[in-house]
Amino acid sequence: MWRALRLSGAAAAIAWSVFPIAMVVLSSFKPQREIFAIPPQLVFAPTLDNYRRLVTEWPAFFPNMLNSLIVTTGATLLTVLCATLAGYVYARFRGRILALSAFFMVLVRMLPPIVVTLPLFPFFSWLQVNDTHFVLIVLYAAFFVSLATWIMRAFIDQVPRELEEAALVDGAGLFQVLRMVVLPLVVNGVIAASLFVIVYAWNEFIFALVFTTRIARTTPLVMSEMLSTTDGVDWGVLFAAATVQLAPILAFILAAQRYVIAGLTAGAVKG
Amino acid sequence: MDIKRRNALAAGTALAAAALARPAIAQTRKFVIMSHAVHRNVSTGARGGDSTAAWRQRNNLEIEWLTFGVEAVHERLYREAQLSQGGVDMAFILERYGGPHIAPLFEDLRPYMDAAPIEKLDEISPSMLAAHTYRGKLIGIPFRHATHGFFTNNVMARERGVTQVPQSFEEVIAAADKLTYTRDGARVAGYALSMDDPSALMDIIRAHGGDFITRDYRFVADQPQAVAAIALVRDWYRRGVLPRNVMTFKTEEVITAMQQGRAALTNQPFGRIVNYNDPRGSRFPGEISVANIPMMESVAGRKGALVPAKTSVWAMAIPSNSPDKQRAWSLIRELSSVESTIRAAVNGNGPVRMSAYDDPRVRELAPYADLERRVLPTAQLTVPGFDQAGRAMDIFMEEVQKAMLGAAEPQAAMNAAKSRIEPLLPS
Amino acid sequence: MTAGAAPLTAARPAARRARRLPGGTRPGASHYALLAPAQILLVGIILLPAIYVAWMSLQKVSFGADPVFVGLENYRALLADSVFWRAAWNTFLVVNAVVYGELLLGLGLALLVSGWMPYRKIVIALLIAPYAINEVSAVAMWRFVLEPDIGMVNWAMLQIGLGQLDWSADPADALVLAALLSIWIHTPFTFLILYAALQSVPQEIKEAATVDGANAWQSFRHVTLPFILPALLVALVFRYITAMRIFSEIWLLTEGGPARMTExxxxxxxxxxxxxxxxxxxxxxxxxxxxxxxxxxxxxxxxxxxxxxxxx
Known part of the structure; x- marks a missing residue:
């Protein structure tokens, strides 16, 4: 009885989280006129028509997905690089200045991102970098470097410092120690830290809306345009686009599930 | 430290590679136009022909159309035009989103005109040019006027016994009531209205003899005529004559509603007849017709009087930071030529040259040409241009929607609109 | 290592405390340099712009025109604008609904999954799936099933006489949908934090409580809750802060309309x-x-x- 209750609870919870996703993925293989068929049809002849039209009618979609890929990669590299360096210092050293700077890192995390769009828009314009991948990379990194630093600090904390000391005695420099000794032991931390940036950068909407128009436009932005076109929403194409956009990131999250838990514990709860 | 440099170098290279990946995508420079989709469609449409083809071939240059919704295109364009280095070569702007405050973002076109004039400029009406002139600075060459007509779904009209084209707005109201019904299990709304700005509402207000902001910048929507129109819209909304989600309707949603038969009547630009009857998107191809919008008989004193229909003027402009101003001007000249105007009119554009209405191709393919020409001399802009026009229109719509939702009585809502909008008006 | 740097400042109480800790080494200049990239990002991209915003809020700024100092005029205009107050009130309502809705749901799910549960890993994977979905897709998904009259959920609700969620016409319903959407996307975050916290509750204590005759509720209230309380509070604060930023859900559903009532x-x-x-x-x-x-x-x-x- 108790178990049956638990199982039905789990079933309801899974339905809640998976139903909208499943509907969209399924509908992306439906012919246009059947998408809104009532009652909804679960059995239908699947078609790739929506995907074909995605390619022909939205030629910008795949180049924009490449933009997303570039921005996500860039932001992840930048974040992890900065976070590993800083996380190492916070894990290994103590002092008032460090405490103050660490507090500052936590503090700025509280500021709403939309706030910085106002001054940064003219500033990036002055630097002539509006509508470039660079802008998004730097923005995304700035908003995630603090969480990532906390994750890296937690992981580096667990690396026995004797190993470093041994290397230092052998005459290695600080960067050699970091690269040869510490980094290989905190790969899990790097994955956990990257994960959050990757999901964020791949899906981010508001910075992309404000700072990109054409050249660096990312996938969520094209999709928002599909939601408001002259001829009404072409749901089939939109669903095809959504499926293409979410498939890789969903697979990634599911595969890296345990790192999400580790990262959240290290970055949010302990920080 | 040597390693540090190498690391920094590696990171730097990764970043630089990411940033430089940009030209790899846009290998050949394209000429970028920012506009609403309708401009691309009428400029390159198959029915009348592609007016950009010869220009593209001559310049050996492809055009990239960046199209957005009406509000979004201005929001984005003005933001782009502020940048020190722009990416948009040419743009289409609508007078009611203009104003002296945006004039500095665009080129003054008079020197361009002196150097390379536009064909038969005197055919373009001075009032249309004036709509895009601020303190003597001309920032846009008129390309399209969107003047409203009255559309009817004839299949539904026949089903509901609406046999005559309404000769008074009272008849429009009666027809809208009849056409609010259930068809094949789906609800049909008698009337569809775009509500993202006041342009569609203006026809209903003017049919009642009212107005919103007069040409001498007086707020008059609190007068009984306009209030009566708002009360009608509220009544329509409550009784389901307007679709339940009408408050989210932009032009795009009106098109879908008409194409799908979710609404039977609407007032929209004449050229939309092409979309409504488009066999690819419409469930009623060839069955949606257009007429002039009639006045209230009780106001005009007779049947058959025409509403001074709402018109708006889209113009071609060159952002001050356009990378290719000379080419932009040459394309503007190309698109505003007599021949291009005719081609675009056949594609469903509202031609800014009266002579286009005499062309046999236009007369054949745009059967509404005479109707449109009839109303054009009295047609009126939504609001006269001023700095805060966008804000004033938003406040107005906000108060109208409040009245529709029942949060305020129409008169009270308009009084509130008056007290909020009057401080914004130029004195 | 620990002793190496500490004596220099041994007189200061902080340093004395630091010496007791295994990681209490004082950093050198090169270590500060390692902090630089992260700090430069934060200062350059977040702190300075935030300060600049504070300055800008005292100016009148528009295109091309030079800013003019107007003191607190902008704040006066802001506080006098009824739309601002409505936006603030809407934010307050949505944020509270979202945060507490999520907390309850997340806690429920965490308790459910950390108890007896076959295929636990797969269940967790399915529960956190919404985390991977971008807001545009999420809005599209929910709009699709809740399209007035024809969306399948609205249709089903109409069929069983519940009436429909009339988000495109009714401002209150639009806010409800935005809140639902936000809960849907962000529950995985709260769920995972609480799930991880539950894993840290020592099994022996729970068992001891059961042996002492505590029922499920007492065991939760007196044993589990105190253990996960810190995580619960962290999730609460974090979600409060991030929920306050809500933008895309509303923007993509209604753009704040009708009548700016859902801003x-x-x-x-x-x-x-x-x-x-x-x-x-x-x-x-x-x-x-x-x-x-x-x-x-x-x-x-x-x-x-x-x-x-x-x-x-």
């Missing part, structure tokens, strides 16, 4: 800046949001401050 603070800010080009007013809104965020975060920040300087 939230971020949408109000976006409109002021990018539609009306009133950067002063937008900056005042932005700064108000900053102050609000900091106020909500104050307890968390205070705890962080204490903890960091205890170890300093």
């Amino acid at each position: 939230v603070l971020a949408v109000y800010l976006y409109r002021a800046a990018f539609r009306y080009h009133e950067f002063g007013l937008a900056s005042a809104t932005a700064f108000a949001m900053v102050l609000l965020s900091l106020a909500v975060a104050a307890p968390y920040l205070y705890a962080a401050w204490l903890k960091m300087f205890r170890h300093a």
